[in-house]
Amino acid sequence: MYEKQKNGVIEKTISFSVVVVVIIAWFAVTSSGIVSETLIPTPQSVWESCVTIVKEGYKGSTLLEHLGASMSRLIKAYLIAIVTAVPLGLLSGYNSKIKALIEPIVEFYRPLPPLAYYTLLVLWMGIGDGSKIMLLFLAGFAPIYIACVSGVNRIKEDYILGAKTLGADSRQVFFFVIFPAVLPDIFTGLRTSLGVEYTTLVAAEMVAAVSGIGWLVLDASNYLRSDIMFFGIILMGITGILLDQIIRLLEKRIIHWKGKN
Template identity: 75%
Template sequence: MEIEKTTGKTEKFISLGVVIAIFLIWIGITSNGMIAETLVPSPTSVWSSFLDILHHGYKGATLWQHLGASMGRLIKAYVLAIITAVPLGLLSGYHSKIRAFLEPVIEFYRPLPPLAYYTLLVLWMGIGDASKIMLLFLAGFAPIYIACASGVNKIKKDYILGAKTLGANSRQIFFYVIFPAVLPDVFTGLRTSLGVEYTTLVAAEMVAAASGIGWMVLDASNYLRSDIMFFGIILMGITGILLDQILRWIEKKIVHWKGKN
């Protein structure tokens, strides 16, 4: 136990050291004029842009309105992906006929770049948030579905046969054997899906958006405001890490047996 704690502290120090090293390199290459300010702004410029947007907003909206708009689209699409992909993925892993029905569609659109079909979504659903949420939903659905289906397929048949021997029916096997066993894979899919949706968020805010962190970064690029672009990217990275940490915390509470022998 003491060894694990020591290892954990060492890993945290390494991670902190990497962050500090990147920050020092950033200061070094911007302080001596090696790179133009329009390409890589200095940390002080990014900090000044943060304070300016925090107090005065950006293009008619406050920082919290931009962040809220992006998080609203992301969370709506993410929740929709969870409540559809988890049950369908579990059922697909449990019933081969359901898997045969769903997988051709999912395997067809999954490798497609989001921008390839986003224009179609805009034509069908308009330029409002509906098309953006649908784009994020489609991007996040496949990772959850695949993780759930593959998790069911990995379950040892001995567990299922043992439950049947004890008199369990199909419903009891599903809820008391399969679902608990597949939970670690479900959370892996949830974390992967969140990352995929977040990377798609900028694409979702490229068309006819007037708010959102992704839109703010894209709009700033039109005016070569690299300081605002850096600030937006850093903000997206921090919020992404926080959301992932929340999922990790929930996973530890629910799947408390994971990694224990």
């Protein structure tokens, strides 16, 4: 236990040191004048943009409204992906016929860049939030589905046979053997899905959006406001880390036995 805590402190120290080094390097590069401030803004200008946007907002919306718009789209799509991908993934791993029905569709669209089919979604669903949420949903569905299928396939057959020997029926095997065993893989898929959806967020806010952090970054790029772009990117990164930490906390509480073997 002591050794584990010691390693945890060392890892946190290393991570903190990396962040400090990056910030120092940022200060050094921008202060030396090696690159134009249009390409890499100074930390001071990014901070000033942050203060201005927090106080005055950006293009008619407050920072909370921009952040809320993005989080609303992201969370709605994420929840839809969870409630559809988890059961379908578990069923596909448990039943080869269901897998044969769903997997070809997932494997076909999964490698496609989101922008490749976003225009079709806009044509079918309009330019409102519906098409944006659908784009994020499609991006987030595949990682969860694949993680669930993989988790079921990795379960040792002895566990299932042992449960059946003790009198468990198919439903009991599914809920009391397969589902608990796949929980670590499900949470891995959830974390991966969230990251994929977040990277797709900018694409989702490219068409007919007037709010959102992704839109803020895109709009700032049109005016070469790299300071605002850096602020938006940093904000997205921090928000993404916080959301990931929430999932990791849930994983720790729900799968309390993980890592205690």
